[in-house]
Each structure stands twice: as structure tokens, then as C-alpha cells.
Amino acid sequence: MNHRERTLAILRYQPADRLPLVHFGYWRETLQKWAAEGHLSLEEANGQADGNAADQAIAARLGFDYNWQTMFYTNGGLLPGFKGEVVRTLPDGSRHIRNGNGVILLAQADAGSIPAEIEHLLTDRASWEEHYKWRYQWSEQRVNQALLQQLKSTPRDTPLGLHCGSLFGHVRDVVGLVGISYLQLDDEPLFREILDTVADICYRNVELALQSGVDFDFAHFWEDICFKNGPLVNPAVFRECVGPHYRRIADLVRQHGIDIVSLDCDGCIDALLPIWFENGVNTMFPIEVGTWNASIAPWRAQYGQGLRGVGGMNKTVFAHDRAAVDAEVERLKPLVELGGFIPCPDHRIAPDAKWDLVRYYCDRMHAVFG
Secondary structure, eight states: OOHHHHHHHHHTTOOOSSOOOEEOOBOHHHHHHHHHTTSSOHHHHHHOOTTSHHHHHHHHHHTOOEETTOEEOOOOSOSSOOOOEEEEEOTTSOEEEEOTTSOEEEEOTTOOSOOEEEEOSOOSHHHIIIIIGGGGOOOGGGSOHHHHHHHHHSOOSSOOEEEOOOSSHHHHHHHOHHHHHHHHHHOHHHHHHHHHHHHHHHHHHHHHHHTTTOOOSEEEEEOOOEETTEESSOHHHHHHHTHHHHHHHHHHHHHTTOOOEEEEOOSOOTTTHHHHHHTTOOEEEOOOOTTTTOOHHHHHHHHGGGOEEEEEEOGGGGGSOHHHHHHHHHHHHHHHHTSSEEEEESSSBOTTOOHHHHHHHHHHHHHHOO
16 A cells, blocks of 8 residues: 555545554754754755655655645635735834735744734725735636646655635634634624635635546645634634535535545634534544643544544654653554544644654654554
């Protein structure tokens, strides 16, 4: 079996010769550190992107089989985006930068975390009509037809996902968490119009990509709308306003033979999981262990075998020692035995990770799981 075959077999509860060893990429600072230590070249560190040649070379050196985030992306955002520009430079050297969403961010030197949001341009119907609505018109330019034809004619032995976009997280990024929380109360018609507009673009993008005939192995959404204590959106609002859009796209991909529909959301997702599940999403990723000890086990007990998972491996052990790695591999054993679950570091591998420990993890996983 190749990696593609064994991955789909496991997620469909079918026999497989062994467990594929999957990863979710790296922080840029991690690769820079490993390059400085001599484990990879600077060209590989700077050139790595999900699923590309540098990514595959680094994975092979560590012992991973492939990156789950190997996907075909369409453009579900602003077209065109705003021009990135420095709005002002502060006395301490930090800068206010307008990004492609029209949001002004605080950029600080040597800061590796998510930058603070200073100001949002989309605040009301007037700003929607003037700056955004026309940027959310659908066109075939949003789907790279040349790349689809290349994918169609290229043999592969690893899974390829069709990225279906973001139905709420992208809007949150544009409006801001505080802004979108107020908008649903201050102007509910506008709130729904924005969500419906973005969701329709995602649907039409997926529809056009599927018409290419590329044999995608799974469909995938991105949200990142939870934190350690739960969701950043009212579940009742999410169910009513966003759930039907998930169902519409999930039904579409299933009509084209795609039965694995995965969802990337960080944080404690338990309150939103039933909404995704009842609307066609059946594979949770990356199942962050976090301080709340997320695991597929209680979800499987609640939702049955219809609920799959990729992730759930506590990547923080890469900063410790071999004993910590051994304990984590042992913890994963009963989860793998549930079936329909593929362990994967529960987010991008962080800068405190030790190269030798990541390699040791890969060696142990291959030894334990074939």
C-alpha cells in the first residue's frame, strides 16, 4: 500500500499494512533554528511550504511520511486584496501595517506570535458597500485551472485535499472578533449577508474545482474559532447562520465521491463539534491536546465511528526528552486502536522542538505502529 491508500483505509475503518506518519508543518523559526544547527539547508528552511519539495525532503529526513496540509487551495477571500503598506512607524521601531484584509496590525521586531489588531476598515454597511462587497464577487479567476490540470495528470502516492475555504474564521479575520460579535446584534442583515456572500464563493470555488476531474482524497475547511475555554462564536448563531453552508458544501463533495471531510479548528472545539458533525464534517483536525486534554476518545464515545480524527499528538513533548516522547507514544496506542484515527502533531512544530527528539518520535512511531 502507498501512503494515500493506507490513509484512506484507516479513515474508512478498513485494513491497512501500517499507520502513516503524518505531520502538520513547522513554525518558520523552527526551521531557521534547525538550519543553524546544520540539520537542513537554509534553502530548505526558507523554501518550505506545505506539501512542496522542500517540505517532503525535510519530512523524509525526520521520518514523517507526508504533511496532512497538502491541498489544492482556491481563493475564497478578497479579490483583489488590499495593498500591504506601512501606515505609521512608532518611536520604538514597531509599525502599523495594513494587511490584505484591510486590517491594521501592530508589527513588532522579532515577534513570532500573531500580531495585535489595531483597526478594522469593515465596520458597517457603508464600508461593506464601498470597500468589500465588490471584492467578494465570484469569478473563475479564483480557481487555478492550470494547476488543476497539472494535478490531474500527475501520479501521486500521498493524499491530496481540496481546501473548501473558511465560512466564519475568514470573516472574523476581516471584521475582528469584537467587531463580528457586535455586528450580529447591531446589524443582523449585514452580518448574514457577509457570511452568505463568503460561503457562496466557497461553494462555487469547490464546484468549479470538482468539475476538473481531479481525484481529490478529502475535502477540508479552516476556521480557528475556538480558544482554550471554548468557541469564539455563540454556538446557536453558528448553527443557524453557518451550519447550512457546511451542509451544502459537504453534500456537493460527497456527490463527487469524497467521503472524508476534515475541519481545522484550534482550541477547545467541543461546543461546535456537533454542529460540524451534523452538517457533514466527519474528521477533526488537529485535535489540540492543550491544557484541556482534547482527545478523540470521548468524541468517539459520543458520536460513534462516523467521527474520525487526524492529530491529537501532544507536540510539546518535542521540547523535553525521550521519556516524554515514549509516554506520548504509549498514550496514543489505545486511540489508534479505536480506528478512524491518525496521530499527527497537534499543530505546527514549535521552535522549542529538538530535531533529535522529533526524529526519535518518528522512529518510535514506525516501530510501534509498523
